[in-house]
Amino acid sequence: xxxxxxxxxxxxxxxxxxxxxxxxxxxxxxxxxxxxxxxxxxxxxxxxxxxxxxxxxxxxxxxxxxxxxxxxxxxxxxxxxxxxxxxxxxxxxxxxxxxxxxxxxxxxxxxxxxxxxxxxxxxxxxxxxxxxxxxxxxxxxxxxxxxxxxxxxxxxxxxxxxxxxxxxxxxxxxxxxxxxxxxxxxxxxxxxxxxxxxxxxxxxxxxxxxxxxxxxxxxxxxxxxxxxxxxxxxxx
Amino acid sequence: xxxxxxxxxxxxxxxxxxxxxxxxxxxxxxxxxxxxxxxxxxxxxxxxxxxxxxxxxxxxxxxxxxxxxxxxxxxxxxxxxxxxxxxxxxxxxxxxxxxxxxxxxxxxxxxxxxxxxxxxxxxxxxxxxxxxxxxxxxxxxxxxxxxxxxxxxxxxxxxxxxxxxxxxxxxxxxxxxxxxxxxxxxxxxxxxxxxxxxxxxxxxxxxxxxxxxxxxxxxxxxxxxxxxxxxxxxxx
DNA sequence: TAAACCAACTTGTATTTACAAGTTAATTTC
DNA sequence: GAAATTAACTTGTAAATACAAGTTGGTTTA
Numbered sequence: 001x002x003x004x005x006x007x008x009x010x011x012x013x014x015x016x017x018x019x020x021x022x023x024x025x026x027x028x029x030x031x032x033x034x035x036x037x038x039x040x041x042x043x044x045x046x047x048x049x050x051x052x053x054x055x056x057x058x059x060x061x062x063x064x065x066x067x068x069x070x071x072x073x074x075x076x077x078x079x080x081x082x083x084x085x086x087x088x089x090x091x092x093x094x095x096x097x098x099x100x101x102x103x104x105x106x107x108x109x110x111x112x113x114x115x116x117x118x119x120x121x122x123x124x125x126x127x128x129x130x131x132x133x134x135x136x137x138x139x140x141x142x143x144x145x146x147x148x149x150x151x152x153x154x155x156x157x158x159x160x161x162x163x164x165x166x167x168x169x170x171x172x173x174x175x176x177x178x179x180x181x182x183x184x185x186x187x188x189x190x191x192x193x194x195x196x197x198x199x200x201x202x203x204x205x206x207x208x209x210x211x212x213x214x215x216x217x218x219x220x221x222x223x224x225x226x227x228x229x230x231x232x233x234x235x236x
Numbered sequence: 237x238x239x240x241x242x243x244x245x246x247x248x249x250x251x252x253x254x255x256x257x258x259x260x261x262x263x264x265x266x267x268x269x270x271x272x273x274x275x276x277x278x279x280x281x282x283x284x285x286x287x288x289x290x291x292x293x294x295x296x297x298x299x300x301x302x303x304x305x306x307x308x309x310x311x312x313x314x315x316x317x318x319x320x321x322x323x324x325x326x327x328x329x330x331x332x333x334x335x336x337x338x339x340x341x342x343x344x345x346x347x348x349x350x351x352x353x354x355x356x357x358x359x360x361x362x363x364x365x366x367x368x369x370x371x372x373x374x375x376x377x378x379x380x381x382x383x384x385x386x387x388x389x390x391x392x393x394x395x396x397x398x399x400x401x402x403x404x405x406x407x408x409x410x411x412x413x414x415x416x417x418x419x420x421x422x423x424x425x426x427x428x429x430x431x432x433x434x435x436x437x438x439x440x441x442x443x444x445x446x447x448x449x450x451x452x453x454x455x456x457x458x459x460x461x462x463x464x465x466x467x468x469x470x471x472x
Numbered sequence: 473t474a475a476a477c478c479a480a481c482t483t484g485t486a487t488t489t490a491c492a493a494g495t496t497a498a499t500t501t502c
Numbered sequence: 503g504a505a506a507t508t509a510a511c512t513t514g515t516a517a518a519t520a521c522a523a524g525t526t527g528g529t530t531t532a
Contacts, residue, residue, distance in 0.1 A: 202438030
């Protein structure tokens, strides 16, 4: 185990990766605490700290006398998922259509969440997308990112990569947490056009503030979602 | 601290109660770890275990060098929260009206989530509630709990305590995780009657499966939520 | 009086030790 | 061979010790 990153965190990341990659699957037992102590040459409280992190994340459950049982890979933070009538997880055949390429604008007034003055003064990068699942329009989303330290963001291609992936790969920005408000609203003419639902039809409206690993850096989304074929699915 | 209940758990319950009752409010510092050690005559790892439980529940955050800061009576896992236009957290003046007291029934067919055969055979405890915020009906929920090892559940009073609190205090059952599906639907005559919205009005419909610390024990809720005055609020 | 320094305090990480309680496999007994 | 017992293993709880890193308030210095 290398220095500067706490040992418990390193073990947590190793085990987490093994679960996400399917090396340990739902129902499998992880190595016992004492086996992990021997394998990684660390003490049991440190192992337990790593396992507690996995436990709190919901990736494992623990059973006294039996061991640590994998419950399965959790949803990535902030990732939207849908579920059809079969309770199947995850996205189906997702296609993204960029309605408005990233451009730098002033923040809309009024804005759905309060903004710091610095963020407001820097303007926002605005991105408008339609996301289709199995060729059916499901999500119509407006995204607002503070125009702070995102060089050449407006020249990136969003059809082929998700917004989260671009932020993570190109800017080392990872979504860590967030908050959202969800309402049921009537589709107006705009939503009717994009989501192919009748005017007045009930759709979900999500307002989200996503917190990242960059201190003080948040970004925002306003998403309308058609749930007639797929429900919005989440875990907690 | 008395025996048979782990000490860390007793301290967790004491501190949690103090936060919920407003003795410590959002932004307040809890006593330091060493102060709690002296006060309760337990060692620091035990104190930290209790504080970690509060941390994982979201009731506090910790700041090295500063202390443990109360974030407020958080969202417990699976707790529904609402937010008005001010982004204020948490529940307002919540009142619960029991429409149908707990009774033991067969599971409805078809049921919204797959059931184990043992669970299906045991029947369910059914509870129907209307929850009002500032005297406005907001949540209409149907709850289904497997009729397994919940002695005298049907004789408990639900108006004065939440379902989660009763499960936790009387049965040591805590909600640990869960999954949900959210849709926007039109209010039918039933929902119109309970949530005081026009027939056809868009409301949220949540189907939830809540996982507990008791192995294999899940319970379920179907919730309709009127979001015209308050949004459904969540963090992730 | 403002800035720098230091002490006391805070949480974060890690090790060591000990015992309790639950699970599973091996051994013993009938 | 089946049942009972025991040993080895598992996680759960708790204490004691040590050092690191961040925060805050008091003291000293310029």
